[in-house]
Each structure stands twice: as structure tokens, then as C-alpha cells.
Amino acid sequence: MATAAIAAAPATAVTAPRLKVGAVTAGLALILLTTAAASLSLGASGLLPWELFSRDLSPAERAILLDIRLPRLLLGALVGASLAVSGALMQGLFRNPLADPGLVGVGAGAGLGAVVAIVLGGLMPAAIHAATGMYLVPLFAFFGGWATTLILYRVASLRGQTSIATMLLAGIVLGALAGAATGVLVYLADDNQLRDLTFWGLGSLAGANWTKLAAAAPILIAGLALSPLLARGLNAMALGEGVARHLGVPVEGVKRGAILIVAAMTGASVAVSGGIGFVGIVVPHILRLAIGPDHRSLLPTAALFGAALLIAADTVSRLVVSPAELPIGIIMALIGAPVFLWILLARRATMEI
Amino acid sequence: MSRLLLATALALLPLTAAAQDRVLSIGGSVSEIVYALGQEGRLVGRDTTSTYPAAVEALPDVGYMRALSPEGVLSVSPDLILMEAGAGPAETLATLEGAGVKIVTIPGADSPEGVEAKVQAVAAALGQEARGAELAARIEAETAAALATVAAQPGPKPRVLFVLGNSGGRLTGAGSDTSAAAMIALAGGVNAIEGFAGYKALTDEAVAAAAPDIILAMESSEGPGMPGDDPLYAHAALAATPAGQAKRVVRMPGMFLLGFGPRTPEAILALNAALYAKGN
Numbered sequence: 276m277a278t279a280a281i282a283a284a285p286a287t288a289v290t291a292p293r294l295k296v297g298a299v300t301a302g303l304a305l306i307l308l309t310t311a312a313a314s315l316s317l318g319a320s321g322l323l324p325w326e327l328f329s330r331d332l333s334p335a336e337r338a339i340l341l342d343i344r345l346p347r348l349l350l351g352a353l354v355g356a357s358l359a360v361s362g363a364l365m366q367g368l369f370r371n372p373l374a375d376p377g378l379v380g381v382g383a384g385a386g387l388g389a390v391v392a393i394v395l396g397g398l399m400p401a402a403i404h405a406a407t408g409m410y411l412v413p414l415f416a417f418f419g420g421w422a423t424t425l426i427l428y429r430v431a432s433l434r435g436q437t438s439i440a441t442m443l444l445a446g447i448v449l450g451a452l453a454g455a456a457t458g459v460l461v462y463l464a465d466d467n468q469l470r471d472l473t474f475w476g477l478g479s480l481a482g483a484n485w486t487k488l489a490a491a492a493p494i495l496i497a498g499l500a501l502s503p504l505l506a507r508g509l510n511a512m513a514l515g516e517g518v519a520r521h522l523g524v525p526v527e528g529v530k531r532g533a534i535l536i537v538a539a540m541t542g543a544s545v546a547v548s549g550g551i552g553f554v555g556i557v558v559p560h561i562l563r564l565a566i567g568p569d570h571r572s573l574l575p576t577a578a579l580f581g582a583a584l585l586i587a588a589d590t591v592s593r594l595v596v597s598p599a600e601l602p603i604g605i606i607m608a609l610i611g612a613p614v615f616l617w618i619l620l621a622r623r624a625t626m627e628i
Numbered sequence: 629m630s631r632l633l634l635a636t637a638l639a640l641l642p643l644t645a646a647a648q649d650r651v652l653s654i655g656g657s658v659s660e661i662v663y664a665l666g667q668e669g670r671l672v673g674r675d676t677t678s679t680y681p682a683a684v685e686a687l688p689d690v691g692y693m694r695a696l697s698p699e700g701v702l703s704v705s706p707d708l709i710l711m712e713a714g715a716g717p718a719e720t721l722a723t724l725e726g727a728g729v730k731i732v733t734i735p736g737a738d739s740p741e742g743v744e745a746k747v748q749a750v751a752a753a754l755g756q757e758a759r760g761a762e763l764a765a766r767i768e769a770e771t772a773a774a775l776a777t778v779a780a781q782p783g784p785k786p787r788v789l790f791v792l793g794n795s796g797g798r799l800t801g802a803g804s805d806t807s808a809a810a811m812i813a814l815a816g817g818v819n820a821i822e823g824f825a826g827y828k829a830l831t832d833e834a835v836a837a838a839a840p841d842i843i844l845a846m847e848s849s850e851g852p853g854m855p856g857d858d859p860l861y862a863h864a865a866l867a868a869t870p871a872g873q874a875k876r877v878v879r880m881p882g883m884f885l886l887g888f889g890p891r892t893p894e895a896i897l898a899l900n901a902a903l904y905a906k907g908n
Binding site: 318319320321333334335337338339342343344408409462465466467470471474479481482483484487593596597598599600602 | 673676688689690691692694695696697698699700701702703704705714717718719720722723726727728729826827828829
């Protein structure tokens with residue numbers, strides 16, 4: 276009963292924003308399609324997608340369109356959507372607009388996993404190498420992120436209750452611990468490994484291929500599909516856990532769901548693309564300013580916006596220094612940081628953080 | 629007659645084209661070897677580490693050798709990629725091979741014999757075995773001459789500290805198993821740092837204990853640094869060492885000194901002359 280009441284209340288009270296949400300969603304879908312088309316058409320080689328049908332392409336040209344740009348576009352869209360939705364979920368869960376997936380230790384854990392694989396990979400048994408091939412680093416990053424989040428969740432949970440405050444603090448502690456372990460490994464690393472570490476940390480979609488897409492897509496799509504189920508619960512939790520519980524929201528279930536979805540999506544994203552920041556903070560922020568904090572509209576629009584933003588940034592990253600390319604993390608920070616600062620300055624009077 | 633020759637030449641053109649006429653060179657020493665073999669006309673691109681000879685910088689740069697992107701590489705339409713060992717990442721190489729590009733990995737080297745192996749590998753990949761053997765023999769002879777000059781230097785071997793970086797006063801030095809240590813040994817010096825392998829941060833005490841007679845460092849562009857006015861003199865621990873007292877910092881271009889390419893014999897001689905220079 277109570278859930279039905281929550282669902283009904285905003286719907287009747289805010290009809291005008293509904294129109295706005297529709298317009299924003301349509302606009303974002305259009306932007307996403309445009310950036311996707313640009314991403315397929317622009318690249319160092321100057322090939323255009325329709326040449327696939329208009330003339331006979333060499334194997335290398337076919338590979339550029341079908342094995343490089345296409346999986347890269349799809350992976351970029353899924354990673355961008357996942358990072359933006361993860362950010363929105365975390366900000367809802369922590370009731371703090373500055374929360375990001377890093378708070379549940381995914382970033383630090385994934386980073387540690389990646390560093391372990393890069394630095395100690397050579398010492399691992401041949402059987403592991405045979406099984407993982409060149410995907411040792413992504414696999415370790417994924418499991419590192421996932422394991423850190425589960426440990427954090429256990430630490431913060433007592434008798435079926437998860438304390439968000441404990442989780443926040445434990446997350447900082449675990450992050451520091453993972454950072455220290457990473458530091459030890461960085462010290463042990465040789466010259467070439469250090470370079471690999473640096474580039475991994477800056478993030479890139481340059482390694483995208485169908486294998487990576489096939490491995491990450493099920494996790495990312497499942498996370499994106501499940502996240503809207505949490506929207507109502509997160510809306511209620513904005514009023515505080517106690518109130519949400521009285522409204523009949525299964526608070527513990529919402530927390531568990533949000534944490535697990537974020538860990539899976541961020542872990543998989545970081546594993547295939549390295550460290551890409553800012554999407555998770557900037558995207559939900561801009562959308563909250565545009566359409567308000569209702570998670571039912573925030574989560575799907577964040578997915579669209581995040582996908583479009585990452586695809587756009589990736590396209591820029593491979594054009595600016597073509598035929599070489601800049602790591603996407605640099606582009607995201609270059610775009611994200613000033614925009615974020617501008618929002619802060621513009622809204623200083625009205626927004627409280 | 630000349631027409632006949634022209635016709636023959638034209639008929640032969642497709643044949644030469646089939647022997648990989650669009651070569652992408654990844655790795656500074658590999659590019660140097662391609663030039664030394666006189667095959668630069670076949671190059672269509674290079675990586676960021678390929679900076680010598682200066683003409684190579686006119687070619688499109690496909691990025692840093694350990695962070696190559698597949699489309700950037702394919703955009704110069706190479707049919708052969710000469711790649712120094714360690715280039716990557718592996719996903720990019722797999723995609724490139726999937727696109728039907730031939731990739732030849734050139735072994736890395738930190739010895740004169742390794743340079744000759746590199747030259748022969750590049751020459752074989754380019755179908756220039758004869759020129760390769762000639763160049764390898766020339767490098768071998770030059771190396772032997774350089775090493776003879778080194779052996780003829782009188783006096784004790786100077787202790788040399790190779791400084792890779794000096795960020796915020798924290799020095800990164802070269803331990804054993806580095807190309808810097810190999811060059812120091814070849815040029816008749818003793819590596820002042822012992823006890824670890826690779827390039828590592830040095831504590832001030834380790835710098836003092838190393839007691840180098842000469843500090844060796846890289847310069848970013850070609851040409852000699854300014855003697856007596858090196859930023860390294862400002863480092864407290866370095867200033868207290870014999871090298872710091874005598875103001876003996878030797879700077880050389882990184883690729884020339886540590887690249888282990890065709891210029892290595894020349895680098896051995898240059899470093900040897902700098903190490904044994906009087907009243908520097």
C-alpha cells in the first residue's frame with residue numbers, strides 16, 4: 276500500500292516536470308545517436324561507415340570499421356552509461372551529491388588488482404596465463420574491485436543492517452590500504468611496468484574488441500536493467516532511512532542492491548577501460564539540475580547522457596593527436612573538471628553541498 | 629633499349645610492391661636501423677620514441693610504443709610493422725594481426741651483440757639480408773675499435789652514477805640489469821650503484837655511499853648541456869659526492885646513449901671520452 280502511495284504522489288504533483296523529462300530524454304537520445312554516428316565515422320584512417328556497402332574494402336579497412344570502431348563504440352556506450360548510473364546510485368544511497376563509486380572501494384580495489392597483474396603477472400603460474408591470455412589485467416581488476424566491495428559490505432553490516440556511515444569510513448580505510456599495497460608494488464615495478472601502470476590509470480577504450488565486449492556487456496547490461504528497480508527506494512531514502520522504512524521501503528534490500536550493482540558495473544567498466552573519472556559525478560549532477568532528483572527519471576537519463584559523453588570524449592581522444600591518441604581519462608578530466616567547477620560557481624548561491 | 633628497360637622496370641613494380649613497401653617502425657633504435665639500411669623510403673610511420681635521424685620526425689607519429697591504438701596504426705596503412713620487443717598492448721597487436729598486418733618483433737638489446745641481432749632481424753624483415761650483414765659487420769668492427777680505445781685508457785675506472793630523473797629532489801638511479809649500467813661498463817666506467825636491479829629511487833644516503841666520480845644523465849634534445857651549470861649541482865646529496873665537488877655531470881641524448889642501435893659504438897666512444905676527460 277505504502278509503496279503505491281509513494282509512486283502515486285510525485286506523479287500527480289509534478290506533471291509539468293514530466294514533460295521536461297520527456298524532452299530531456301528525447302534530446303539525450305538524439306545526442307547519443309549523433310555521437311554514436313560520429314564515433315563510427317571519425318578516426319585516424321578517415322574511413323566512413325557506408326564505404327562498407329559502397330565499395331570493396333581491404334581486410335584492414337573492414338577491421339577498422341567492424342573490429343575496432345564498432346566494439347569500441349558499444350563498449351564506450353555501456354561503460355559510460357554504467358559509470359553515470361553507478362554515480363547516481365551512489366549519490367542516492369549516500370544522500371550526498373559528491374558520492375561516487377570510489378566510495379565503495381571499487382576503484383582502489385580494481386587498481387590494486389590491475390597493479391598486481393601488471394607487476395606480479397610474470398611470477399604467476401603458467402596455468403593462469405594459459406587460461407587468461409592477455410586478459411589477466413582486466414580479470415584481476417574486476418575481481419579486485421568486486422572483492423574490496425564485498426569485504427567493505429561485510430565490515431559495515433551487522434545483524435542484517437548495513438551502516439552507510441561505517442561503510443563510508445571503512446571505504447576510506449580500505450582505499451588507503453589498497454593504495455599502500457599498490458605503492459609497494461609500484462616500487463617493485465620495473466620501468467616498462469611503470470609505464471603500463473600509468474597508461475592503465477589514465478583509462479582508454481583503445482583496447483576494445485569483441486572479446487572484451489562479450490565479457491563485460493552481460494554484467495553492464497544486467498546492472499543497467501536492474502538499477503531502475505531501486506529508483507523508488509532511493510527516492511524514499513532521500514528522506515532518511517527511518518522515514519523510508521516507515522514508508523514500507525525494504526531499506527536493507529535497496530542498499531544491498533545498489534552496492535552490488537555498483538560494484539559489478541564499475542568493476543567491469545574499470546576492468547575493460549581503466550580508470551575513467553568524472554562521468555559518475557558530472558552526469559548525475561547536471562541532470563539533477565535539469566530535471567530534478569527523482570531517480571525514476573534520473574537513472575535512465577544518466578545512462579543516456581553518460582553513454583553519449585563517454586563516446587564523445589573517446590572520439591575526441593582519438594582525433595586530437597591523430598594518428599596517436601590521448602588516454603580518455605585526460606579528456607574526461609579536461610572536460611569534466613571545468614564544467615563541474617562552473618556548475619559549482621553558478622549554483623553557489625542556491626545549491627548546498 | 630631504354631624503353632625496354634623502362635617496360636621491364638614497370639613490369640617489376642608490382643613485385644617490389646608485394647615485398648612490403650609500407651613499413652611502420654615502432655621503437656627508436658628500429659627506426660635508426662631502417663635508416664642505416666637505407667630503407668627509409670619504405671617507412672610510412674613511426675612511434676613517439678623514434679626521433680633520430682631528424683628526418684624521421686616528419687613521418688606520422690602513431691603514439692607511444694607501449695600504448696598503441698589499433699586504428700591509429702592502421703590509418704597509415706602499413707603492410708609490415710617492425711616492432712621493438714615490449715611494444716603493445718597485446719589487445720592492439722591481436723587486432724592488428726586480425727586485420728592482416730604482418731608484425732615482426734625485433735628483439736631488445738643491451739649489448740653490442742644484441743645490436744647486431746637487431747640489425748639482422750630488421751634487415752631480414754625488410755628482405756635486405758646483404759645490407760644487414762654489411763651493417764652488422766660495420767657495427768661489430770666499430771664496436772671492437774671503440775672497446776680497444778676504452779681498454780687503452782690509463783688510470784683507475786671512474787665510478788659513474790646514472791641519474792634517470794630528479795623529481796622534487798628525489799633521484800632515480802640505475803641499478804644492475806639496465807641499459808645505463810651496460811653502457812657505463814662498455815665505456816670503461818663502474819656503475820656506482822649496486823645491490824638492486826632496474827631504475828629505482830635513491831635515498832640521499834645511498835647517493836653519498838655510492839660516491840660517484842661522475843654523474844651521467846640524459847638530455848632531452850641533441851647537443852651538449854651547459855657545463856658547470858647543471859640543475860643536478862643543486863641537489864644536496866649529489867653536491868657532497870666527488871662528482872658534485874668536481875662539478876662533473878655528463879649529459880647525453882637518451883636515445884644515443886641507451887638506445888642500443890647503430891650509433892652505439894659512437895656512444896661508447898663519446899661516453900668514454902667524457903668519463904676520462906681531464907679537468908672537466
